Amino acid sequence: MGKEVTAVFDIGKTNKKFFLFDKDFQEVHREYKKFKEIEDDDGYPAENLPALQKWLKSLFGAILKSEKYNITAINFSSYGASFVHLDEQGEPVTPLYNYTKPLEQELIDDFYSKYGPEQIFSRTTGSPDSGMLNSGMQLYWLKYEKPEVFKKIKYSLHLPQYLSYVFTGIPLSEYTSIGCHTALWDYEKKDYHDWVYREGMDKILPPIVSAETSINMNYNGKHIKIGVGIHDSSAALLPYVRSIKKPFLLLSTGTWSIALNPFAEGALPNDAAATGCINYMRINGKPIKASRFFLGKEYNHQVMELSKRYKVPSETHRTIDFDIEIYSEIIKDFEPTFSWKFLEGESCPVKTTYPHKSFEVAYHQLMIELVKSQLRYILNSKGNTKITRLYVDGGFTDNPIFLELLSHHLPAMKLRTTDNSLGSALGAAIAISDTELDAKFLKRNYSVKKHVPLIVT
Template sequence: MKKVTAIFDIGKTNKKFFLFDTDYQEVYREYSTFETIADEDGHPTEDLKSLQDWLKSVFDRILKSEKYNITAVNFSTYGASLVHVDENGEVVAPLYNYTKHISPELKASFFQKYGPEEKFCVETGSSLDGMLNSGMQLYWLKHSKPETFKKIKYSLHLPQYISYIFTEIPISEYTSIGCHTAMWDFKKKDYHDWIYAEGLHKILPPLVSTETGITMNYNGKRIKVGVGIHDSSASLLPYSRSIKKKFLLVSTGTWSIALNPFSEKLLTEEDVANDCINYMRINGKPVKSARLFLGEEYSEQVKQLTEHFKVDPELHKSVKFCYDTYFEIIKDFVPMFRWMGIKTKNMPEASKITYDSFEHAYHHLMIELVMLQVESIKIAVGNDVIEKLYIDGGFSDNDVYIKLVSHYLRNMELRTTDSSLGSALGAAIAISDTKLNSKFLKKNYCLKKHVPFILK
């Protein structure tokens, strides 16, 4: 039987199960999706019962397999989500969706007690995003639904709740607590004073290292069960474990997040104004992160360009970088696009397409978006000296994007990686004692080096 580590990688849409062998090669995968249900206010939320049933049935089935010997299991999930259980371990409230609204009155009452806002954001490494700050979910629950709040014995972030399903041991860990929760004081390296003032520390379980494994007898087998990990921090782990020099990782998708795990300084008010937040490494150290709504903006703008030029909606995927087109555009460059989800000072009142071809307009769009991306990267780097840049996710195979980033950041060595397994692989590494070497990314992530184009 092949020794494997089992990983549940829980996204908002796709629920995935993987088995990795001792060399971190994927040997099995299984996907599932569930319809959302509604909470008591009619807002869509995760169907925890269906999720729990699926977790148990998949795991129990694979345990009986004569092909695989599961020695460990861990969990990677999206953040900003809490599950509340009573003294019997029963769930007492829905997993409230982080898109749910918090009233302006409740927010105002919070900052009357614990403001000013700018100082609070700096201390907690969080932007003010309502329910996206899971600490605010607890404050909202305590003051809006006191009867429910009274029933809570423990509030667990989603990765730790899934671990709890298997171990029945309530715990907290750093990456979930440190991910834009507004709970953690990065200077004190402890919960922020407001958590103690509200008595919320009483329902937050003991804090342990993300690498903690609980060895237990599960259905007659001895298995090490991990405590779970937040997916963004999990994605960073293979890089931080295998690269010795300082680096910056840009994880691209709907959001493009530039992650600097080497920033020793606390965020400033200027950082917060530039949409910087902190994530947390598995050892409790902050990760300075700059966010850009890149993927969402790209999708909306490409859709409009496609309609304007009446071309195939898939055409943008095949456009390659053209040197001559780039220099033609940059010669008399002025911003052409009005953004839908991003705010910039110099964007026009409305988008005005001045080109005859889709390819030219697309290049112009990418130049503008990459200029924003480069600014976001520079904000994440700050005063650190970082020469290595890694890009993964959806934009890592966009030729125009990569060529432009490489051009505008010529002082950095740019490499792209290709791994749809990022957070799952990170969760597997978190629970393993194996040391990674410098060849890990090349072997597991299809590492590619990019050289800036030559200036004529």
């Protein structure tokens, strides 16, 4: 027999990944795949669901035959806000609609006229109005815009649970997928929101189970424990929750920078939409207060503009370290100079100006302004929770100025960075494992580094 491993399919919007982990959660194998998008029935870009399903089964079938590995369990992590709708025969009746697909404002207004007002609804469900990104709105849209299609639906599965269904044939719902800004869950009642029952949506939503649930099956002649799938953000948070005993915040940085607080109590604030606050859910059904900020998207745009303006190579920003003298000079008579393109609701000049003589100084100015905004989102997520630890993972852990400014402005918090390239895949493997994680797990598996800030006067 080969090495005992847990398999994980980690399905992102762009990259589809497959991992094998040993009993110590060390990666021993990985494969990547990309699929070209297809068009849905309205001509909008959509996931190529048939190609994805075929890849899942063919790759797993091939790995099962390997003498090198003995697969004992498999689980699935995936992006949320996406449904696969199945008919009586268990076949998809619609494309896998893209959560960026726009909804008619008239439909949204109709929904809130029945079940609003919007501000109260957003607080209760942890889901500010985000169109199709609130996946429950997709059900409402199908019912009223495509009623003939809606009538064919036997079950609607969130994508992580559909991935599991491909292997088990058992339709299930799961807390972390229901709880990720879907507008389906009432965090005060700890049940589906009233509108779900009034519209009859509960009839097509399968029974709810925990993300720790697994199904023991004979698959292709092999006894395997099959997980029910987990939402990727909740999966990425799980190793931290399982191994850190004291309250903490996790700042997951990339295109979106998401501040996650798994220790928040109570509902979201009244101004949830304005502060970027939403809810995710832990595997035990408890809320995660999160605050989203379009950091990476704005950063990439502004760095490209700065590189053109100062005529430097596009990678120059990666070589710049924090300079106390430059920082002190900028903040002496500080004025914002950047006009944001992607940061909605952020106050900024009407037009970007370039008063600085060098790219290095202008880049420091950019980071100062971005971190000023980022701090608000961290504090919105923190709320009144007594938290003294901040973990940062993702792309901005390689940005020394970002880290230096964060630690400077948050002196009461201990800042740690982690190398979390496995992210949600590792969380999915842990979710169906009986292994208890100790306090040293992150240090062994995530290369945790303490950040000691410079003294800035």
